[in-house]
Amino acid sequence: MDLNIPVKSPTGIRGLDVITAGGLPDGRITLVTGGPGSGKTVFSMQYLHAGVELGEPGVFVTFEDQPAFIGGNVRSFGWDVAAMVDADMLRFVDVSAPSGGEGRIVGGFDLSALAERIKTACDEIGAKRVALDSLGALFARLGLFDPLERLEMRTGLRELAARLRALDVTTIMTSERTSEASPDLDYQLEEYVADNVLMLRNNLDGERRRRTVEVLKFRGAEHHEGQFAFSILPGSGIAVLPLGEMALETPSTEDRTESGSVELDAMLGGGMFRESVALVSGATGTGKTLVSSHFVLGGAARGDKVLLLAYEESRDQLFRNARGWGMDFDGLVASGQLRVECAYPEGMSLQRHLARITSLVDEYQPDRIVIDSLSALERAGSVLGFREFSLALVALVKTRGVLTLMTSSSAELSGSVTVTEGHISTLTDLILLLRYVEVAGEMRRGVAVLKMRGSTHDKAIREFTIDGEGMRIGRIFQRVGGIVLGVPHQVNPSLDDRLTTLFDDPPTADL
Amino acid sequence: MRMHLTLYIAGADTSRSISAKRRLDHLLGRLDAEVYLDVVDVLESPDLAELARVFATPTLVRDLPSPARRVIGDLSDVEGVTAALGLDPYLLHPEGV
Numbered sequence: 005m006d007l008n009i010p011v012k013s014p015t016g017i018r019g020l021d022v023i024t025a026g027g028l029p030d031g032r033i034t035l036v037t038g039g040p041g042s043g044k045t046v047f048s049m050q051y052l053h054a055g056v057e058l059g060e061p062g063v064f065v066t067f068e069d070q071p072a073f074i075g076g077n078v079r080s081f082g083w084d085v086a087a088m089v090d091a092d093m094l095r096f097v098d099v100s101a102p103s104g105g106e107g108r109i110v111g112g113f114d115l116s117a118l119a120e121r122i123k124t125a126c127d128e129i130g131a132k133r134v135a136l137d138s139l140g141a142l143f144a145r146l147g148l149f150d151p152l153e154r155l156e157m158r159t160g161l162r163e164l165a166a167r168l169r170a171l172d173v174t175t176i177m178t179s180e181r182t183s184e185a186s187p188d189l190d191y192q193l194e195e196y197v198a199d200n201v202l203m204l205r206n207n208l209d210g211e212r213r214r215r216t217v218e219v220l221k222f223r224g225a226e227h228h229e230g231q232f233a234f235s236i237l238p239g240s241g242i243a244v245l246p247l248g249e250m251a252l253e254t255p256s257t258e259d260r261t262e263s264g265s266v267e268l269d270a271m272l273g274g275g276m277f278r279e280s281v282a283l284v285s286g287a288t289g290t291g292k293t294l295v296s297s298h299f300v301l302g303g304a305a306r307g308d309k310v311l312l313l314a315y316e317e318s319r320d321q322l323f324r325n326a327r328g329w330g331m332d333f334d335g336l337v338a339s340g341q342l343r344v345e346c347a348y349p350e351g352m353s354l355q356r357h358l359a360r361i362t363s364l365v366d367e368y369q370p371d372r373i374v375i376d377s378l379s380a381l382e383r384a385g386s387v388l389g390f391r392e393f394s395l396a397l398v399a400l401v402k403t404r405g406v407l408t409l410m411t412s413s414s415a416e417l418s419g420s421v422t423v424t425e426g427h428i429s430t431l432t433d434l435i436l437l438l439r440y441v442e443v444a445g446e447m448r449r450g451v452a453v454l455k456m457r458g459s460t461h462d463k464a465i466r467e468f469t470i471d472g473e474g475m476r477i478g479r480i481f482q483r484v485g486g487i488v489l490g491v492p493h494q495v496n497p498s499l500d501d502r503l504t505t506l507f508d509d510p511p512t513a514d515l
Numbered sequence: 516m517r518m519h520l521t522l523y524i525a526g527a528d529t530s531r532s533i534s535a536k537r538r539l540d541h542l543l544g545r546l547d548a549e550v551y552l553d554v555v556d557v558l559e560s561p562d563l564a565e566l567a568r569v570f571a572t573p574t575l576v577r578d579l580p581s582p583a584r585r586v587i588g589d590l591s592d593v594e595g596v597t598a599a600l601g602l603d604p605y606l607l608h609p610e611g612v
Binding site: 098100118124 | 576581588591595
């Protein structure tokens with residue numbers, strides 16, 4: 005029985021540490037395999053950069069690109085390679101093609117020079133991490149299409165692996181996966197040198213590229229299974245999105261806060277929970293943006309900083325709408341309590357959208373976020389991509405503890421569930437429905453609290469009106485059924501009866 | 516015609532290092548050229564191996580005349596060595612001496 009369960013060392017790459025349940029096994033070798041353009045070199049450099057941030061020096065063994073070239077390539081991620089080298093936190097072992105070309109093989113050889121150079125570099129700076137990127141490039145240069153058929157390569161790599169383990173460094177070794185169907189080289193490398201295998205993929209999903217990372221094997225160590233989406237973002241590099249792993253574990257608070265409407269607070273049994281996620285669903289024109297605007301004002305009134313992310317309307321439109329309801333967005337922006345960011349959904353991939361939101365949240369540190377609307381972002385990706393985006397977005401706001409209100413447009417005027425809601429309803433704490441209700445040949449608006457996690461709430465459907473001061477929530481629709489399902493009908497068709505009893509309940513203020 | 520060669524080995528007394536040196540001496544004995552030979556033990560001078568981007572041992576590099584050329588291995592493939600390093604024009608005697 006193997007009781008030698010490896011200790012993990014955090015990589016410093018946030019999402020990766022979540023899916024690997026703590027990082028890479030300490031002192032071991034992890035094979036990072038992936039096709040061309042799957043992000044192996046960025047991954048390698050980020051692994052070392054994250055180590056430097058944690059005070060762990062690293063050695064980059066490059067078989068393909070020259071060190072200066074790598075340094076230039078990763079500058080956009082905010083990693084200053086030259087500074088790390090100057091600070092003795094990073095050393096390169098340059099195994100890129102020599103000038104004049106690679107030599108041909110003219111007899112038996114070993115990889116002692118490589119092992120010795122790596123050892124020397126590690127000793128010089130006290131390295132804790134090593135990245136080799138990528139062995140495949142070396143094999144290709146030598147014209148070895150089946151490199152491990154050569155005894156020297158098998159022996160050499162095995163010796164190299166033994167040397168690395170003896171150095172007490174945690175190593176990643178990248179390998180080019182030329183085809184998903186013929187991973188022979190990977191399997192052999194895995195057999196000879198690696199304890200663990202991570203696979204990077206760059207697949208087409210619909211018309212979009214979708215990058216994922218998967219832990220294929222962690223010898224004797226716990227990890228999360230399946231493919232996890234990641235992005236390569238300017239300014240920060242690889243960001244793994246661990247989806248629901250984080251979202252459902254975060255604690256929620258019992259503290260209540262203002263929704264921005266006294267009447268809505270009453271329906272919610274005393275206001276929204278801080279750190280909760282609310283979804284406001286309704287057809288176009290039912291008042292979603294208005295509810296959002298009240299939410300903005302309610303936050304600002306209590307001193308919250310609010311980030312408004314708009315995907316349907318321009319800044320001018322939003323501010324004009326707000327003015328129409330007597331709300332001064334300009335003043336809030338001027339005082340720093342409101343930040344409005346508009347973006348066109350199709351303008352970038354969902355992963356970029358998420359990255360943008362993440363950096364906005366990190367930069368502005370809002371107490372509240374409005375996303376108007378979430379459903380507009382459906383257009384920026386595939387169904388699967390949108391599902392992952394929604395989960396990651398909820399995970400983001402939950403982990404930062406930001407009170408969030410998202411809107412969702414339903415295609416049909418009277419309601420019914422949309423893709424957005426199907427994906428996100430289980431992750432939200434509060435769902436507010438805005439619906440058109442036809443009463444006596446007249447279109448009216450209704451509002452209902454479909455769900456509120458951890459609280460009693462008003463179960464009735466109330467009339468929702470809009471005037472020069474914004475929204476008003478009024479009395480209960482009596483004798484009208486099917487509103488939530490989107491097929492309102494009169495429970496009792498008697499006109500007299502309806503007219504006399506339509507609003508025969510106490511006003512909300514008395515609740 | 517001057518020629519500058521560097522032989523990179525790992526340890527002076529391993530069988531690979533010894534046979535590479537012996538084969539090289541034999542080859543150089545047949546060359547009609549002024550040859551300067553450096554032998555670098557990468558275990559003692561890993562920095563020189565780093566400068567030359569040498570990863571395998573033995574590796575023989577022809578630094579001069581330029582452009583530089585190199586071969587990897589214990590030089591048992593004599594024809595491969597002479598062809599890759601462009602030594603044929605300097606050979607006094609045909610193969611088999």
